[in-house]
Amino acid sequence: MTTQSPAEKIFVALDYDNMDDALRLADRLGDTIRTMKVGLQLFFKSGPVILDRLHDMGFQVFMDCKFHDIPNTVAGASDSVTSHGVYMFNVHVGGGVEMMRRAKQAAITRAESLGIAVPKVIGVTQLTSTTQSVMNDEIGILGDVGESVISYARLAQQAGLDGVVASGHEIQGIREACGSDFLTVIPGIRPTWAEANDQARIMTPTEALRAGASYLVIGRAITHADDPRAAALRILEEVQASEGAIS
Numbered sequence: 001m002t003t004q005s006p007a008e009k010i011f012v013a014l015d016y017d018n019m020d021d022a023l024r025l026a027d028r029l030g031d032t033i034r035t036m037k038v039g040l041q042l043f044f045k046s047g048p049v050i051l052d053r054l055h056d057m058g059f060q061v062f063m064d065c066k067f068h069d070i071p072n073t074v075a076g077a078s079d080s081v082t083s084h085g086v087y088m089f090n091v092h093v094g095g096g097v098e099m100m101r102r103a104k105q106a107a108i109t110r111a112e113s114l115g116i117a118v119p120k121v122i123g124v125t126q127l128t129s130t131t132q133s134v135m136n137d138e139i140g141i142l143g144d145v146g147e148s149v150i151s152y153a154r155l156a157q158q159a160g161l162d163g164v165v166a167s168g169h170e171i172q173g174i175r176e177a178c179g180s181d182f183l184t185v186i187p188g189i190r191p192t193w194a195e196a197n198d199q200a201r202i203m204t205p206t207e208a209l210r211a212g213a214s215y216l217v218i219g220r221a222i223t224h225a226d227d228p229r230a231a232a233l234r235i236l237e238e239v240q241a242s243e244g245a246i247s
C-alpha cells in the first residue's frame, strides 16, 4: 500500500451552482489537491462535461451521486457514471446488499470493457448531518448511530464495496470491523476555526487522520472561506504540524 500525502487524502467538495466558479476554485487548488468531489447541485447545472473538464485539468473525480434505487436501476446508473472515468462514486447502503453488489459489478464490467481503472464504489452509511435523535425518532432506526454505521459498513463490505462514507467518530469501529484496507471517506470535517453549519457528527482534519481516515471530504471550510486557497493551505499545515497524524 502506497503512503499518501495529506493533500492526496483531501477531497474538496465543489458545491457550486455553476461550472465557472467550480473550475476557478479547482484551478486555484490544483497544485495541492488531487481529487475534486462533484455533487448533485453542480452536476445538474453543468452536466457530465464538468467531469471531463476536471479530468482534463488533471484531477481525479469523486462523483457524489449517492445512488439509492432498485438494483437494476442502480446497476444502470453505475454503468453510466463509470463510463465517465471517475475515480470514485457512491451508493446508499440502505439500498441493500444486492443493490450494492450490482453497482460494483456494473462498474467492473464497464471499466473492463473500456480498459480503464475500476472506480472505487463507496457505501453511504448514516449521513453526517444525522443526529442520534433524528435517526431514532424521525427515521425510525433503533440503537446507537455509531453502531448503525458499523453494521452498514459490514454490509457494504459483504457486498464487495471498497469502503464507506461515515463520520470521523466511526473510523476506529469501522477499521476494527472491516479491516484497515476498507476505505473510510469522511465528510463533516471542521477545522477548529470553521462553522459546523448543518453537520452534526463533526471532527477536525487532524483528529480524523489520526483516527485512520482514508480520505477527508472538505467543502465549506475551504469554498466559503474569504481566501479558499489560504484555507486549504492552513488545513494542510495544521495536519502536517501534528506529528503522527498521517498513516
Ligand SMILES: O=c1ccn([C@@H]2O[C@H](COP(=O)(O)O)[C@@H](O)[C@H]2O)c(=O)[nH]1
Residues within 6 Å of the ligand: 013, 015, 039, 064, 124, 126, 127, 128, 129, 165, 166, 187, 188, 189, 197, 199, 217, 218, 219, 220, 221
Ligand atoms: O454523510 C455525508 C455524505 C456526504 N456529504 C457531502 O460532503 C460534503 C461536505 O461539505 P461541507 O461543506 O464540508 O459540510 C457535501 O458535499 C455533502 O454533500 C456529507 O456532508 N455527509
